[in-house]
Amino acid sequence: MVHGIRIALFLWAGSCAIAPAAGQDSGDTGNPVYDQRFFDRTQPSNAYEMVALLPAFTIAEGMADVRGYSGVAGNVLIDGQRPAGKTDTLEAILKRLPASRVARIELIRAGTAGYDMQGHALLANVILVKTGTIGGRIEAEQALYRHGLRAPRVSAQATFDGRGRVIDLFATVYREIDDEHGFGVRNRFASDGTPLRLVDYAQPEGADVAQATLAYRQPLFGGTLRLNGLVQDKRKFADIAHAVIFPAPDAIVGSERKHARTYEGGLRYDRALGPADDLELVGSYRSVTTVGIDRESTAWEYSVSDERSNASEAILRAALRHHRGGATIEIGAEGAVNSLDVRNALVEDGEPVPLPQANVRVAERRAELFVTASRPFGARTMAEFGVRYEISRLSQTGDIDLVKSFAFWKPRARLVWAPAPNRTIRLLAERAVGQLDFGDFVGAASLTSGTISAGNADLEPDSLWRVELSYERRFGAGSFTLAARREWISDLVDQLPVVVDGVLYDAVGNIGAARRDTVEASLKWPLDGFGARGVVVTADFVARRGRATDPATGERRPISGDLPVEARVALAHDIPAWRLRWGGSYAFARTETAFKVEEIEADHLAGRLDLFVEYRPDARWTLRLFGKNLTDSAATRTRDIYAGIRGDGALRYRELRVLRSGRYVGLTVQRSFGG
Known part of the structure; x- marks a missing residue:
């Protein structure tokens, strides 16, 4: 009974507030536009809080750890363009923009002419005050x-x-x-529950960060040039203490230190080549140097783990978009050169301990060609089709010498149907291919957990077929979205046993086929209609069920x-x-x-x-x-x-x-x- 009343109230709230909220208009493309009047009732202090209030929209961060740009960018634009850098998150960038600098925010739907959706169904375009x-x-x-x-x-x-x-x-x-670490206990028990070791344990963790960024924009040759640069110094720390109480008093102390320096520079140039054509060029370079030193000592033992790495990435991307009569076609290419040079070592009581594949250099040359087309079919239906073809050559030198080449087709099809102005149904089918983490090729030791992992030179990227059905309902300034997704995965990257020189190690590797089902729901509910003016309730829920052998x-x-x-x-x-x-x-x-x-x-x-x-x-x-x-x-x-x-x-x-x-x-x- 109570459940039925809740559903009725929700449906009543949606049906009585279908009219656009104050400050919401439809732009020339029919996409909703939210100006300052829409946000007056909620007083957001920065652009991040403003974007979070958009009906039916959820911020999706770009995947900074994934190499290249294609298919991994976030879903927020600033003045029509994505940030060229990858180190800063969208959240950090948007929180730096005061709400007073935002003139309006456009919600861009798939199929809108002149925009690279990068696989997203919705984009938020933050337009700044000039x-x-x-x-x-x-x-x-x-x-x-x-x-x-x-x-x-x-x-x-x-x-x-x-x-x-x-x-x-x-x-x-x-x-x-890091508020997921701190102070407590770290105890061990036998299979029958008998205590084997009782320890008062401390592991406070954190990082000291210094960062500076520069962004510059100016007109150039009939287009717009954007330059960006970033310098970041990040020093992670953890101080670890075991106060052993049982079976005998003892003390173990340790520390973890990791120093990472990041340098990043990029440029983006976009220009209209005519009333129906746009050109976009993107280039960037990023390097990260990391030194990590872990120590652990007792009254009779002393261990040191030393990890050093240098990573770099250079990207060049070009795209040409043609749009006419509501239809858009985009063609482009992207090239990237990536490298990772790692040197890991473990010393116990002054004696070096061999680590499997601990000194490795990984280099990758990758290219991707892509084409995407979208067009409306009537006033309520839009279809989008695209395909990307990726080729790469991966080489490993050092403790192991190996060269591999990969090639993948990655098609995508999306159908969007709007049976009513406030309802949207989307169907997506696509093939996606994962990227290998270069660090998984390298062996490493963890003194905190007491484990040694091996690198796996035979690792290959996993791939999957994904089908997704989503439903979006908007009611005034509120919304409800529901999505169901199934993924069929090949060559799943997970954990498997590796034997090196007769010793068993844990490693990351391909373990075969898998399947994952996901259900997502999101609610944004202004309670003005119930007399609670200025109150907004949001809720997000994700459930996953994956199965692998x-x-x-x-x-x-x-x-x-x-x-x-x-x-x-x-x-x-x-x-x-x-x-x-x-x-x-x-x-x-x-x-x-x-x-x-x-x-x-x-x-x-x-x-x-x-x-x-x-x-x-x-x-x-x-x-x-x-x-x-x-x-x-x-x-x-x-x-x-x-x-x-x-x-x-x-x-x-x-x-x-x-x-x-x-x-x-x-x-x-x-x-x-x-x-």
Whole structure:
């Protein structure tokens, strides 16, 4: 009965609010456009919060770890273009843009002429105000954690806008604390539950980051040239302490340090070649140098793990789009040169320990040709077809010499049907091919977990066929979306046993065919119609069920790393008369499991509550007080360690690690200046 009442209320709210919300219009293409009036009732402070309010839209970050641009870009544009860099996330870029700099946001649907959708059904195009002045923002933040940890942040952003030339400068220095680590226990138990080792354990983790970015834009030869650069210095740290209580008092101390320096530069040039043709050129270069040193010592032992790597990526992409009468065709090509040079070492008590494939250089040359076409069929239906052809040559030198070549066809077809102005149904069928992680070719040691993994030179990319059906319902400023997806996977990349010089190791490898089913739902529900003006409820839910054949046991099991359930609900209440905004979110518990050769590792993160209050004394100042992990939720890792390959060996012990970072609170102060 109660469930039926909830459904009725939801349907009533949707049916009584179908009219466009204030500040929502339809552009020349028929796509919805949201101007400042749409956001006045919610007082967002930056572009990220504005995009998050768009009905039926969810931000999808680009996959920075995937090499190249094609098919991996995010779904947010700024002034019609994607950021040329890959290090900065969309969230970070959008949060740097004050809401006052946003003139409007266009929601672009698949098939819209002149846009490269990169496989997304929707794009959000953030159009900035052309002020012709100097403006910016200064921000200071401090977060206080239990056990005396602190996370300060200082940022400054400035924009110089004049005569068609725009310069954006940004710099920040901050410390981030990993709130999934902290202080607790790390105990071991026999298969019958008898304690084998009881330990008070500490593993606080974080990183100190300094970053500066530069973006420049100007007209050139009838088009627009965009340049960007980034320098980032990131120093991760973890201080580890075991205070052994049972079976005998003992102390083990350790540390993890990783220093990464990133340099990135890119350019993007786009130009109209006529009323129906557009040209886009993109080029970028990125290099990352990493040094990681892990140490662990007891009264009688001392171990050091040393990992050093140099990675680089150079990309050049060109695309030509022709659009006429609602139809669009795009053709293009992309080339990339990637490399990774790794040198890993492990020393125990002054003696080097051999690691399998620890010194490896991997180089890749890759090219991709693509063509995409879309056209409307009547007023309510649109079809999109595309195909990409990828060829690559991968070489490994060092501890192993190997050359491989790959070639893949990647077709995609999407059908969009709008049976009513506020409803959309989409059907997608495509083939996708994964990319190999170069780090999986290299052997490495982890002192924290006490494991050594082998590199796998024979690793090949997995591929899949995907079919997805989605439904979108919009009601005023709110929306409900539902999607169901099935994937048939070939050559799944997971964990498998590898024998090197007669020794068994865990490695990443191809374990055969698999299948994954996914259901996603998202709700954005303004409660103005119920008398709760300014209150917006959002909820997101994802359920996955993957099945693969375990190479260690021969039995069917979930896919390593898949989260069976992810769920989050949030509420925000804006009170413009008081210049106040408050709200919170609750992330439900989730568990991630990895099936390794001699162990099963499950990471469980309990549900977490976050709250915030934001006050604006005037148009330039913003004060935000926040509290996170207010439930003091634990991060629990369970490791079942077997004597040999799982399925053949008995359970040696179960290790239970429970860590808490504790509740933490913080204050953010922002001051904007200029136009």
